Amino acid sequence: MTFDLSLYLVLDPDLCRDHSMIETTLAAIRGGASMVQLRDKNARTEDMIRTGRALMAAMAGSNVPLIVNDNIDVALAINAHGLHVGQDDMPADMARQKLGTGKILGLSVETEAAMRAVDPAIVDYVGVGPVFATATKPGHKPAIGLDGLKHLVGLSPLPSVAIGGLKAEHASAVSAAGAQGMAVVSAICGQPDPEAATRRLASEIWAA
Template sequence: MTFDLSLYLVLDPDLCRKHTMVETTRAALRGGVTMVQLRDKTASTDAMIKVGHQLMAVLAGSGVPLIVNDNIDVALAINADGLHIGQDDMPASLARQKLGKDKILGLSVEDPTALRTADPALVDYIGLGPVFATSTKPGHKPAIGFDGLAHLARQSPLPSVAIGGLKQEHVGAVFAAGAQGLAVVSAICGQPDPELATRTLATAISAASAPPLSLSDQGE
């Protein structure tokens, strides 16, 4: 299936306490989010399945895919649009075998060695980072910064999305580095108005990713 990495929301249950993950997703959908990931490292599989079904209902017919982080059982149970795995999770070959060929498979990449494991025959996109250290994912690998992001994005054989502490003010740098989008957590989750936060990000992304105007476009 086709997908758009430009504004990728990664849900966080702790940040979404005021607005639940379902409410946040509904608001983000109105604001222009392009992908949503269900990530909850502490919930049971049954609890994730329950929330996953609700998220699938919210996103139904929107064209915005729901990706499940790590838990293949949840992804299969809710017929999610895809799965995102890290370097320490199940091998991409096994994930692809279980998912089938028509689902989206994402892989986290932190360095050139990990990048070489991203097989375009198995994986559809890669998540590059963390660009900055972030409290939403304890124990993450060292931050790579925008220089590291650009280095990996240039070498990547697959579309890439940047992740790790990213906010609206980083949009231009993410696209300048060569990534196709940015994954955000606290820039939407936990914001007083998640719809407005999403729309503001979407507007910045549209400006940053638009091709430069030619002289003829400018009427000169």
């Protein structure tokens, strides 16, 4: 399945309190988001399935893929377009086995060793970071900075999306580092006008 990493929205249920995850997603798609990830580390599987089904229905026809973070059961239950796993989640080869071909599989990469271990026959893209420290992912690995991003992206055998504390003003630096796009959470989720926030991000990314 083809996909565009340029503006990758990662949903956060706490930040999406004022505008629901569905409202936020639809506003972001109108504003130019190219991929959406359902991430809720604290939700029960059945609740995530309910949210995921509602998102799949709301996003139908938008050509924007919905990726599920970490939970293969949810991804399969809602027939999501893909799954994203971290280094401490289910191993990528096992995830691919369960997911099947034709679905998108993303993998978080924080270190050179992890990047060198990436298998392009299994994984479709890598999420590289965290570029900066971020409150939206407690207990994340140490921030790698823009230099670290450039280094890891240079080693990547796959398209890469930068993540971690990124805002519109970082778009040109992320592009200069060689990443195909940037993943954001609080730059869209929890903004007073998620559509306008996404539009601003998208224009900075296109300009870059």
